[in-house]
Amino acid sequence: MSSVEPTVNTNGKRVLVMAGGTGGHVFPALAVAKALKANGVEVQWIGTERGIEARVVPANDIPLNLLPVQGIRGKGLLSRLIGIARAGVSVFAAMFLILKLRPVCVIGLGGYVAGPGGLAAWLTRTPLLIHEQNAVAGTTNRLLVRFATLALTGYPIALGGDKNRYIGNPVRDDIAALPTPDQRFADRGDKLRLLVLGGSQGALAINRAVVATLKQLPADFPLEVWHQTGAAHIDTVSDQVAECPVSVRAEAFIENMAEAYAWADVVLCRAGALTVAELTAAGVGGWLVPLPQAIDDHQRGNARWLEAEGAGEIIEQATLDAKLLEEKLRNAVNNRAQLLSMAAAARSLAKPDAAREAAQLCMECANG
Numbered sequence: 001m002s003s004v005e006p007t008v009n010t011n012g013k014r015v016l017v018m019a020g021g022t023g024g025h026v027f028p029a030l031a032v033a034k035a036l037k038a039n040g041v042e043v044q045w046i047g048t049e050r051g052i053e054a055r056v057v058p059a060n061d062i063p064l065n066l067l068p069v070q071g072i073r074g075k076g077l078l079s080r081l082i083g084i085a086r087a088g089v090s091v092f093a094a095m096f097l098i099l100k101l102r103p104v105c106v107i108g109l110g111g112y113v114a115g116p117g118g119l120a121a122w123l124t125r126t127p128l129l130i131h132e133q134n135a136v137a138g139t140t141n142r143l144l145v146r147f148a149t150l151a152l153t154g155y156p157i158a159l160g161g162d163k164n165r166y167i168g169n170p171v172r173d174d175i176a177a178l179p180t181p182d183q184r185f186a187d188r189g190d191k192l193r194l195l196v197l198g199g200s201q202g203a204l205a206i207n208r209a210v211v212a213t214l215k216q217l218p219a220d221f222p223l224e225v226w227h228q229t230g231a232a233h234i235d236t237v238s239d240q241v242a243e244c245p246v247s248v249r250a251e252a253f254i255e256n257m258a259e260a261y262a263w264a265d266v267v268l269c270r271a272g273a274l275t276v277a278e279l280t281a282a283g284v285g286g287w288l289v290p291l292p293q294a295i296d297d298h299q300r301g302n303a304r305w306l307e308a309e310g311a312g313e314i315i316e317q318a319t320l321d322a323k324l325l326e327e328k329l330r331n332a333v334n335n336r337a338q339l340l341s342m343a344a345a346a347r348s349l350a351k352p353d354a355a356r357e358a359a360q361l362c363m364e365c366a367n368g
Contacts, residue, residue: 016045026047032358044103087115095124105362109130154277168351169351175281185265185340193226204233230253
């Protein structure tokens with residue numbers, strides 16, 4: 001794996017990282033934070049108390065500063081008014097924090113905090129970098145790009161004109177360091193290995209389709225399943241698959257995703273930016289079920305990119321049922337070469353140095 005070597009002096013520098021809400025924002029930001037810390041940079045974080053950053057960031061020994069901001073899209077009138085008021089308060093709170101901490105730059109990787117924090121960076125004349133994880137730029141980044149020094153993207157999309165830098169989406173080093181698909185697939189047995197992911201919260205539609213499919217498969221069907229159900233669905237799914245004829249390992253949340261990707265022949269999953277980035281970093285093909293309710297329909301954009309490159313296949317949630325999934329499983333069992341081809345195509349799209357590139361660009365912007 002190649003690396004990005006630091007070319008600027010980082011001694012005594014501090015960077016403010018903004019990200020919150022879901023793992024799709026927080027985990028890429030955490031990868032960037034670790035890359036900055038590895039180069040001797042002090043990192044502080046802006047987030048919210050409701051997002052997973054409230055648990056994840058302190059666990060990684062990074063100071064967490066909270067803003068009262070909340071989402072306003074899709075809310076009622078009263079909630080929107082409260083959200084707007086909190087956003088205004090958050091801008092001033094972020095300005096105070098920036099003036100207090102004096103970071104050399106601010107980098108935002110999405111979530112509700114990125115808007116007020118990004119505006120505060122601009123108002124305090126602090127270099128601002130934004131990172132858009134999805135193939136369709138979100139509203140916040142489309143607004144912030146005019147104030148940003150650089151616009152980093154996880155996909156080859158146009159955002160920010162000359163400010164744009166396509167670096168990919170940061171992923172954890174243990175996933176990026178996995179052996180190549182041909183090495184991993186070389187010693188596979190007869191059974192197909194299906195990894196099922198619905199994101200950290202699980203996906204009810206995917207869970208139901210998988211359970212229904214497993215119940216109707218014959219006892220001699222060559223399949224093993226590792227299924228992340230989400231905490232809300234683990235008991236139900238575990239009970240339903242207990243009598244299934246095939247081997248099923250059901251977990252609420254898979255802690256070691258590198259192990260899971262290394263194990264899998266193919267992944268049935270949503271098409272969030274982090275999931276797609278991990279598929280490419282690991283080098284494994286995906287059967288992608290875009291979340292229909294995703295804001296700006298960004299998951300479909302992510303999935304289309306992977307499918308166009310031969311690394312995935314889109315399954316619309318409306319058509320996902322036991323009949324379709326069994327057909328795909330039977331085709332996969334009879335065409336392992338296609339699975340390897342998808343995996344190799346996915347790996348060719350990997351950007352394993354995205355976190356280090358983002359950290360390097362932070363320091364370059366800080367040094368003018």
